[in-house]
Amino acid sequence: MGFSEKGILKTHMMTHTGERPLGCTVCSKTFILNSHLKVHMRSHTGERPFSCPVCSKEFVAKSPLNAHLRAHTGEKPHKCTFCSKCFSSKGGLKIHTRAHTGEKPFKCPFCALEFAARSSLNTHVTVHTGGKPFKCSVCEKEFAYKSEIKKHVRIHGGEKPFRCPVCSKCFKVDKYLKEHVTRTHAEEKPYKCPVCAKDFAGRSILNRHMRGHAGVKPFECPVCSKCFFVKYSLKKHMRIHTGERPFSCAVCAKSFSYKYCLTSHMKTHTQEKAFSCSVCAKEFTWKGDLKKHMRTHTGEKSL
The missing domain is CATH 3.30.160.60 (Classic Zinc Finger)
Structure with a gap:
């Protein structure tokens, strides 16, 4: 590979030597380029100068904004040369390609496990350290994984971003939507219980059901x-x-x-008084109160 300027060659060589001369003054993380350090510093300052024109979501750098915009356009310009699967970002393709090559460049400092993505390594390391770096800004509960806190904050905000395409019921977590679709709307139920012959749409649902028979x-x-x-x-x-x-x-x-x-x-x-007496039409807020009231009509005495 040829380089037009000596400075560019010098910077490139650092990718081989591992040299990272620029250090963050907050967390001591190091970088090769000043531009990378500048973007990183925004994770400490909270500055997000790049805003999505569609949904107003903000980003620390232009490149993640460009990748995010493809979520709106559906564009996936990065194609895998092994299986032709397409990705919206170059980084996503790079990580995916390692599934074909077997490359796992991120090694755990505590055990022998290796990972294809740095994010997977960071998640794994918390198993050893017990660290919970993600704190909820509302209730201050801490989480080991970013995905966990993302799901958790929906409890406070009432956000249910996953909508069922059949009945429009909304869910906080993608997994709950998938389970709902399989349980409620799936016509095909190929998994049959060998004990009671009940049919199920998914193998995992059948496995849970089988525990009831086995007492496991x-x-x-x-x-x-x-x-x-x-x-x-x-x-x-x-x-x-x-x-x-x-x-x-x-x-x-x-x-x-x-x-x-x-x-x-x-x-x-x-x-709200959702429970109504079938005899005198009196309404009650609680089912227990209606139950007690019914005894005045039936003459039943409470124990």
Whole structure:
């Protein structure tokens, strides 16, 4: 490879020698180019000078903005020479290509594992360090992974960006939308339970169902040893021990461990009376109150 200027050659050589002469004064991260350091500094200052003209999302540099714009246009100009899969960014293609070449340039400093992407390494390292670098700005809860905090903040904002194309029901997490589609709308259910012959749209749903027959509860609480059929049930149970209350009332800021508790609480603000007596038509906010009231008609005595 030829270089027109000595300075460009010198900069290029640093990619081989590993030399990074420009250091960040905040976190000590080092860079080859001043322009890269300048962009990095914005992660500390919060400056995002490049704004998307479509959705107003802001970016620290022009290149991620250009890549983001392709999400609106659908353009994927970077094509894999191995499998012809296309990508919106050059970096995405570069990481994907390593799946074909087997290249894993990012090595864990604690164990022998290697990774194709730096982000995957950073995620893995938290297993060793126990670090949780991502903190929620609302409740200050900390997370090990960026994807986790991204999902978590939707609890506070009420954001449900994943819409079902069939019934328009919205979900906070992509996984929940996929499960909803398979459970509710999928006509084809090729996975049959060998015990009760019930049919399922997905293998994972069948596997969860089979635990009910086998009595297998693989998800154990590390605090009280209670076991659960599914991971999500354990996650909800853990709130008993941690005291986590992720569901906040938008009216009085009271928080709850479970969504159904928040839904029930909201009725105290809306005065909604969804439960009606079939005998005298009297209405009640709570199902339990209706149940007690019915005894005045039936003569049943509470225990």
